[in-house]
Amino acid sequence: MGKIKEVDDRFKRFGTVSFTSITKVNDFIDYLEDGKVMGNKCNDCGRVFFPPRADCYQCLTSNMDWFEISGTGKLITYSKLEYAPVGFGDDLPYAIAVLDYGEFKVFGRIASDLSENEIKVGMEMKTVANKLPNGQMNYVFQIA
Numbered sequence: 001m002g003k004i005k006e007v008d009d010r011f012k013r014f015g016t017v018s019f020t021s022i023t024k025v026n027d028f029i030d031y032l033e034d035g036k037v038m039g040n041k042c043n044d045c046g047r048v049f050f051p052p053r054a055d056c057y058q059c060l061t062s063n064m065d066w067f068e069i070s071g072t073g074k075l076i077t078y079s080k081l082e083y084a085p086v087g088f089g090d091d092l093p094y095a096i097a098v099l100d101y102g103e104f105k106v107f108g109r110i111a112s113d114l115s116e117n118e119i120k121v122g123m124e125m126k127t128v129a130n131k132l133p134n135g136q137m138n139y140v141f142q143i144a
């Protein structure tokens, strides 16, 4: 009797267009649904990763723990998109940005309810879990 292999496809619930990722980091999606944006940290060398990685590229081990992206990061750059990759067109216009948290940087989108004149490079922003109208999960940057 063959056992049905259970497919861990939680990353289908992330973002506008679903993509697959490595099973070991799928807890990221469960955390998002709990309202938490998580990175992970290597217990051997202390290196932190966002987006989370299954393995530490320095130690080549999977001795990783989760941590919550809390507090604020500094907006170091952003770009308003008028054209988007296939599948993201319905979301236009939106701005992609990078927040610098010191030990790591977070790449993502600025919350769609912020207008361009509210957004200033250097401002402190926070990363928050967000549910899209179609029920998919992602995270966005809001003014701290």
Ligand SMILES: [Zn+2]
Pocket: 042, 043, 044, 045, 046, 047, 056, 057, 058, 059, 060
């Ligand atoms: Zn490491």
